[in-house]
Structures are given as C-alpha cells and as structure tokens.
Amino acid sequence: MQQTVTDWQTRFADKVKTAEEAVRAIPRGRRILVGSGAAEPSDLVNALVESGDHLADNEIVHLMTEGPAPYVRPGLERRFRHTAFFIGQNVREAVHEGRADFMPVFLSEIPSLILSRRVRIDVALIQVSPPDAHGFVSLGVSVDIVRAAVDSADLVLAEVNPRMPRTHGDSFLHVDRITHLVPVDRELPERAIEPLDEVDRAIGRHVAALVPDGATLQTGIGKIPNAVLAALDGRSDLGVHTEMLSDGVMELVRRGVITNRRKSLLPGKLVTSFLLGSRALYAWAHDNPVLEMRGCAFTNDPLIIARNDRMIAINAALAVDLTGQVAADTLMGRFFSGIGGQVDFIRGAARSRGGKPIIALRSTAKDGTISRIQPAFEQGAGIVTSRGDVHYVVTEHGVADLWGRNIRQRALALIEIAHPDHRADLLAAAKQRRYVFSDQVVSRADYPFQEARAASLPSGEALLCRPVRLSDEAALQDLFYRLSDESVYRRFLSHKREHPHEEMQQLVNLDYDQNMAIVACAGPERDAVVGMARYDVDPKNNLADIAFVVRDEWQGKGVGTLLMRRMAEIARARGLSGFEADVLLSNKAMMRVLEKSGLRLSLDLEAGVYHVTARFDAPEGRAPAAGPGGAATGHP
Structure with a gap:
C-alpha cells in the first residue's frame, strides 16, 4: 500500500534549513551554478551575499537569470567572480567593466562540459517543486543546463516552492541528491509580453x-x-x-x-x-x-x-x-x-x-x-x-x-x-569591396510581397506567382538561356543569342508602379522560375506594354494564362486602361491567352506582326473581340 505524506517538511526535516544556514555549507574556492531563468533561487542568491562572509574566490556561473545578481556588485570581487554562459541585463555592466567574465560556448555543449568536469560544478543552487510521495521534486520551468549540474555537483541546495510547476520529462530529482531544502513561497518572475509594432x-x-x-x-x-x-x-x-x-x-x-x-x-x-x-x-x-x-x-x-x-x-x-x-x-x-x-x-x-x-x-x-x-x-x-x-x-x-x-x-x-x-x-x-558589378543598381522601392499568390494549373501542379526582385537576375538569365530558338524568336522577334548582365538588370529593375514583372515559380520550394510576364506603362495612353516568356517544357500547361490573369489583376488595381503587345502572326498559342483574358482586343497587322491593344473596358458579359489568330511577344 502506498503511503502518502503531504507535509514534506516533516518527512525531510533533517534536510530543511534556512537560506542563511544552507549557504554556510558552501566551501571557499568552489564553483557555484545558479539555476536559470525564472527558476533562479533568489533567497539562496541573496544569502550568498548577505550571509556568505566565509566565502572567498568562489566562481558563480549560470545562463541568463531573471532575478537580481547581487554577487557582481563592486566591492565583492574577493568573494565572487562571475562567469556568464549567456550575458543577461543583470550582469552586462559587470562584464563590460571587467568585473565578470563571459564564456563563449554552444548551449548544446555546456552539459558535456559540466558532466566531463572540464567545467566542474561543485555547488548547484536551484529552485524546485515540493517532493511527491516518492520523494521526487521537479526542476520545473528550467531543466536546460541545471540537469547536468545537479547530476554532477557535490553539493545541491534547493529552494522548494509550491508555486513551481511540476513539469514532466527529464525534470525529476530525488531529494536524496539534495543536501539542504529551503522552503519558500513566492511567485516566479514573469516576462511581460511586449506590444508589437x-x-x-x-x-x-x-x-x-x-x-x-x-x-x-x-x-x-x-x-x-x-x-x-x-x-x-x-x-x-x-x-x-x-x-x-x-x-x-x-x-x-x-x-x-x-x-x-x-x-x-x-x-x-x-x-x-x-x-x-x-x-x-x-x-x-x-x-x-x-x-x-x-x-x-x-x-x-x-x-x-x-x-x-x-x-x-x-x-x-x-x-x-x-x-x-x-x-x-x-x-x-x-x-x-x-x-x-x-x-x-x-x-x-x-x-x-x-x-x-x-x-x-x-x-x-x-x-x-x-x-x-x-x-x-x-x-x-x-x-x-x-x-x-x-x-x-x-x-x-x-x-x-x-x-x-x-x-x-x-x-x-x-x-x-x-x-x-x-x-x-x-x-x-x-x-x-568588389562584391557586385560596378554598374549594379538597387531599388529604393519596397518589394510588394502582398502581390504574391499561390495558384494551381489545370493539371493540378502548384505554382507561386510573385513579383520579380533584383536578385532574380541569375534565375531569369537561366530561364532565357534554356529557351529553344523558336521560343527566343517569339519573345524577342529576333534570333537573340546573348542575355548579358546589362540586359537582365534592366529587366529586373522595377519600381512596381510604372513597371511590374511577375514570375511563375515551381518546385518543392517554389524557387524554380518557369515563366515571367512584365509590363511597362506608357503614360501617354495609360496602357502597359506587356511581354511573356515560358520555359518550353511548361508551355501549353496554362502558365501564360495564369500570368496574364495575375498581371491583369495588378494592372486594374493600379488604374491602367489595358495592355499593348506585339505578337507574331504564327504565335497562335499566345493569341489564345489574350483572347481568354476577357479584355477587348483590337489588332493591327504589319509585316507579320500584330500590334494588339487589350483594354479593360469590355462590356461585362460580352465575349471579347477575336482576331485572325496572331501571336503576342512571348508565348504561353
């Protein structure tokens, strides 16, 4: 039969001490670890300073603590020297003034330093929950490096606080490992939630x-x-x-x-x-x-x-x-x-x-x-x-x-x-520093993240349509060099063989108002550019000259239609009247993209190239005007 005793002070009376009595057990010249964060045992810490006259050359170590750090006050240097594994506000001045030290170390490695005794912990000052019926306390809100400290220290002094939550996991410690228990009853330090701007x-x-x-x-x-x-x-x-x-x-x-x-x-x-x-x-x-x-x-x-x-x-x-x-x-x-x-x-x-x-x-x-x-x-x-x-x-x-x-x-x-x-x-x-090209430009305009949209093609393939940024230069250069000769001709109306930095920089240098470009991105991380559309506004007629390009293996899948729809949404929101484009007579696929856009189209044919005007003011519910099957600059 399990015997339950709720009065732990009676059960462990031989271990119960005041904070002042407990710190008297600490020898001189020993390294003392103070519990972390909101679990700092502040009564024991205060007793170190107020009742620790017998101490000399004791080193105090800890992670960030929420309470005061009286041991770094000027005048206590002969008794205490602090080494911070992480510098908090309460010891920062002492570190700056040379009255305390800082140990740069990965947090993951502090426990092995402690357990291997390379950073030996002689005394651990901690705060715990009351012991259960089996004599186990919980380390509560801070297990971090305290777990290693209590497992290796010669002397463990613990404040026992009924307000310390009893947490699960690797947080339990039997009172047999604790030399002295110090009863306290106080709220744990809180960290206020700062308002967000x-x-x-x-x-x-x-x-x-x-x-x-x-x-x-x-x-x-x-x-x-x-x-x-x-x-x-x-x-x-x-x-x-x-x-x-x-x-x-x-x-x-x-x-x-x-x-x-x-x-x-x-x-x-x-x-x-x-x-x-x-x-x-x-x-x-x-x-x-x-x-x-x-x-x-x-x-x-x-x-x-x-x-x-x-x-x-x-x-x-x-x-x-x-x-x-x-x-x-x-x-x-x-x-x-x-x-x-x-x-x-x-x-x-x-x-x-x-x-x-x-x-x-x-x-x-x-x-x-x-x-x-x-x-x-x-x-x-x-x-x-x-x-x-x-x-x-x-x-x-x-x-x-x-x-x-x-x-x-x-x-x-x-x-x-x-x-x-x-x-x-x-x-x-x-x-x-020769980090960038000597003619490199950078926009003062903020990137319009709000214009990014997730979308799906008719096949179900997921894409991300987002505005082009200056750092897309290499990705777009790669896009153009992967095009077939036919696709290059459709896009540029010529057999263009080079796409140098100067051209690419001009393509990606946008103010996101008078010019806009959208890329369609695929892949698990949506970082592979498979298509692009760009427009530039002519202030004389409030129309934007628009051009498209899509990688050959993605053509015919609806990428051009998706880009056209997104560009139309952006252009409408900016108050534009519509688009203009030069379209090869042979590029029927691009023309289908324009015809499906819902815009009112007008076409002028000259030397095998249609100049297409696509306006937003088509009467609602009416089919757009159909041309004789031209092609726009670019392809779907």
Missing part, C-alpha cells in the same frame, strides 16, 4: 510565409518570436522542439494550431528546456503531459534537432554583414549576450528533411539611423553564425535566401531587404 508584425508575416503546415518550430522569447507565433494562427498541426518556450506557444496549443501530431521525433510531445513568461504559462505547464522538459544536451543537439522533419529554426541577430555573417553576441564591439542555441538550431534545421534555418532582425537600430545590414562588422564584433551556415535572413522588408548563393548574389539579396534609406550606402560599399 508594424515592423514586428511585418517580420512575423515574412517568417510565417516560410512555415508549412506540419512543421516543427524552434523559436525564442521576445517581440520577433511573438510576432511570428501570432502570424501562424492559420497553420495546422505544427509541432515544437525548442530550447525556450513562451506564452505565444501556449496560445497556439490552446487554439489547436500546435498539436505535435506530425512530428517525426517524439510525436505528441512539446519539447523544450526552459519556460519563461506569464503566471498563466507556469500554471499551464503544471502537470501537463504534453510538455516534455529536457536538458539542452538533448534539445540543442544538432543531430537530434535534425531528426525533426520540416524543422523551422527562428533565431534573432544584432546584425548581418553583406556576406551573410551573423553577429548575435556583441554590440558595437562589446559583449552583449551569448552564443546560446543559435548555431545548434541553425545547423540542426539545415540538416532536417524540409528544414529551414532563419535569422530574423529589424532592418535598423537607433530610430532608423543605423542599418543592421552592414557592409562589414566593426573591430571586436563576434561572428556567432558563419556565412556558410546561414540560409534565410528576414527583415520587415523581406526575405533573403542566401543558401547556395555567391557573394554577389548574397550582397544584392541582403541590400534588397535593408531599409530603403540605407540601400544606396550599402550598394556603394558593396561596389567598393
């Missing part, structure tokens, strides 16, 4: 566009992660494998967006190493079987992360240079935060089947005066994620896909998503 929301929408249904997410805490989560409300069957978890994840679980059903690793389980958020989040986590708390040796191992199919890793940065290097732990040459789990998840997601590693940041700092997309980093800047690891970079101005791109393509893609006020300077710097 339009920049945050724009970043969230761009990142969310990269997240498919059934994806597994890694996201952090802060405005950008919250914006991403808010933008995912329409997705289905998402999962979570992350190092940290906030209220936004909880809300998506409650709405049925996050189900974890389609996860390839631990399906049905929401995997994380620590929680930080509201009191409601902590209450939700209590005894919740969907929550699987693991140490970061598991959550952050790139090989384990990669076992999650469609792994979407979303990480923040302080700055990105024009080659794709990411600075995330230094700011203006000074240590600011830490490596954390960014590289772990970027590399894990890159190796996941269908995975996407994403770096997200605002395009500017200091009220827009400083670009976070930079020509090069200043002296003292730390590269957390190498240019070889970076795939996607996202700002409020769009998405730069850098994977498999050369330096010229990377620089141009990043300048495109920089703030318009800084693009000219970035382009000049890129030219000075």
Whole structure:
C-alpha cells in the first residue's frame, strides 16, 4: 500500500534549513551554478551575499537569470567572480567593466562540459517543486543546463516552492541528491509580453510565409518570436522542439494550431528546456503531459534537432554583414549576450528533411539611423553564425535566401531587404569591396510581397506567382538561356543569342508602379522560375506594354494564362486602361491567352506582326473581340 505524506517538511526535516544556514555549507574556492531563468533561487542568491562572509574566490556561473545578481556588485570581487554562459541585463555592466567574465560556448555543449568536469560544478543552487510521495521534486520551468549540474555537483541546495510547476520529462530529482531544502513561497518572475509594432508584425508575416503546415518550430522569447507565433494562427498541426518556450506557444496549443501530431521525433510531445513568461504559462505547464522538459544536451543537439522533419529554426541577430555573417553576441564591439542555441538550431534545421534555418532582425537600430545590414562588422564584433551556415535572413522588408548563393548574389539579396534609406550606402560599399558589378543598381522601392499568390494549373501542379526582385537576375538569365530558338524568336522577334548582365538588370529593375514583372515559380520550394510576364506603362495612353516568356517544357500547361490573369489583376488595381503587345502572326498559342483574358482586343497587322491593344473596358458579359489568330511577344 502506498503511503502518502503531504507535509514534506516533516518527512525531510533533517534536510530543511534556512537560506542563511544552507549557504554556510558552501566551501571557499568552489564553483557555484545558479539555476536559470525564472527558476533562479533568489533567497539562496541573496544569502550568498548577505550571509556568505566565509566565502572567498568562489566562481558563480549560470545562463541568463531573471532575478537580481547581487554577487557582481563592486566591492565583492574577493568573494565572487562571475562567469556568464549567456550575458543577461543583470550582469552586462559587470562584464563590460571587467568585473565578470563571459564564456563563449554552444548551449548544446555546456552539459558535456559540466558532466566531463572540464567545467566542474561543485555547488548547484536551484529552485524546485515540493517532493511527491516518492520523494521526487521537479526542476520545473528550467531543466536546460541545471540537469547536468545537479547530476554532477557535490553539493545541491534547493529552494522548494509550491508555486513551481511540476513539469514532466527529464525534470525529476530525488531529494536524496539534495543536501539542504529551503522552503519558500513566492511567485516566479514573469516576462511581460511586449506590444508589437508594424515592423514586428511585418517580420512575423515574412517568417510565417516560410512555415508549412506540419512543421516543427524552434523559436525564442521576445517581440520577433511573438510576432511570428501570432502570424501562424492559420497553420495546422505544427509541432515544437525548442530550447525556450513562451506564452505565444501556449496560445497556439490552446487554439489547436500546435498539436505535435506530425512530428517525426517524439510525436505528441512539446519539447523544450526552459519556460519563461506569464503566471498563466507556469500554471499551464503544471502537470501537463504534453510538455516534455529536457536538458539542452538533448534539445540543442544538432543531430537530434535534425531528426525533426520540416524543422523551422527562428533565431534573432544584432546584425548581418553583406556576406551573410551573423553577429548575435556583441554590440558595437562589446559583449552583449551569448552564443546560446543559435548555431545548434541553425545547423540542426539545415540538416532536417524540409528544414529551414532563419535569422530574423529589424532592418535598423537607433530610430532608423543605423542599418543592421552592414557592409562589414566593426573591430571586436563576434561572428556567432558563419556565412556558410546561414540560409534565410528576414527583415520587415523581406526575405533573403542566401543558401547556395555567391557573394554577389548574397550582397544584392541582403541590400534588397535593408531599409530603403540605407540601400544606396550599402550598394556603394558593396561596389567598393568588389562584391557586385560596378554598374549594379538597387531599388529604393519596397518589394510588394502582398502581390504574391499561390495558384494551381489545370493539371493540378502548384505554382507561386510573385513579383520579380533584383536578385532574380541569375534565375531569369537561366530561364532565357534554356529557351529553344523558336521560343527566343517569339519573345524577342529576333534570333537573340546573348542575355548579358546589362540586359537582365534592366529587366529586373522595377519600381512596381510604372513597371511590374511577375514570375511563375515551381518546385518543392517554389524557387524554380518557369515563366515571367512584365509590363511597362506608357503614360501617354495609360496602357502597359506587356511581354511573356515560358520555359518550353511548361508551355501549353496554362502558365501564360495564369500570368496574364495575375498581371491583369495588378494592372486594374493600379488604374491602367489595358495592355499593348506585339505578337507574331504564327504565335497562335499566345493569341489564345489574350483572347481568354476577357479584355477587348483590337489588332493591327504589319509585316507579320500584330500590334494588339487589350483594354479593360469590355462590356461585362460580352465575349471579347477575336482576331485572325496572331501571336503576342512571348508565348504561353
């Protein structure tokens, strides 16, 4: 028969101490780990300072903590020296002033450093839930590196707090491993949800566009992660494998967006190493079987992360240079935060089947005066994620896909998503460094993401129709060189043999108002350009000269009709009167596209070429005028 004893203080009376009594057990010259995040044992921490007169040359280590850090106050240097695995606001000044140290290390590797005793933990100060009938406490909201610390420390001192949620997973510890138990009763520190502005929301929408249904997410805490989560409300069957978890994840679980059903690793389980958020989040986590708390040796191992199919890793940065290097732990040459789990998840997601590693940041700092997309980093800047690891970079101005791109393509893609006020300077710097062509241009117009549309052909093949961007130059050049001689003649009304950079740059240099181009993209990632339409407005008659091109193997499938319909929608919305096109007499397929458009057509034939005028003012319900079977510039 199981005997249940609810008064743990009676059961373990020989272990119960005050915080002041507990810290007296700590020897001099030992390394002390302080529990992470909202699980910081603040009574024990305060007792270290207030009642630790016997201590000398003790090193204190931890990840980011939410409470105060009195041990870094000036005047305590002979007693304590702090080493931060991740620099939080509460110790940043001490690190800057040289009164504390910073250890750059991947979060995934801290547990092995601890367990191997290379970074020996002598004393662990932690906060736990009350013990159950079997004598097990839960590490609650922070398992992360604490799991390794309590498994290897010689001395474990634990605050026991009834407000600490009892979480599932690898979070349980028997009181036999704890030297002293310190009763406390206080609310855990909360991290308030910051209100989102339009920049945050724009970043969230761009990142969310990269997240498919059934994806597994890694996201952090802060405005950008919250914006991403808010933008995912329409997705289905998402999962979570992350190092940290906030209220936004909880809300998506409650709405049925996050189900974890389609996860390839631990399906049905929401995997994380620590929680930080509201009191409601902590209450939700209590005894919740969907929550699987693991140490970061598991959550952050790139090989384990990669076992999650469609792994979407979303990480923040302080700055990105024009080659794709990411600075995330230094700011203006000074240590600011830490490596954390960014590289772990970027590399894990890159190796996941269908995975996407994403770096997200605002395009500017200091009220827009400083670009976070930079020509090069200043002296003292730390590269957390190498240019070889970076795939996607996202700002409020769009998405730069850098994977498999050369330096010229990377620089141009990043300048495109920089703030318009800084693009000219970035382009000049890129030219000075010979990153781009000397005649390279860049648009100050923002890319019109809102014009992108998913569509299907009659065969059921899915396409993405989106506006052309400057960084599409190579893709369009490839499109033209893959055309047959006949298709080239239809498009250019001549046997054109070369498509140099100068021509391609002119083709992709758009203001998205007086000229517009749409590409049709196919493939699993919708990144293979199979067709394009472009128009240029003649202000004299408010008509746009339009031209089409479609890869030979995609002709006859409806790509031209799809592009025509999309261009007509855009042109109507911009108040244009219609289109003009020069069409070869022999190009009957292109003419069918124009005839099916619903526009009123008029044709003038000269030297085997029809000049077609297609107007939007055809009476509703009437069939458009049919010509004798001409052909437009290009082909369907």
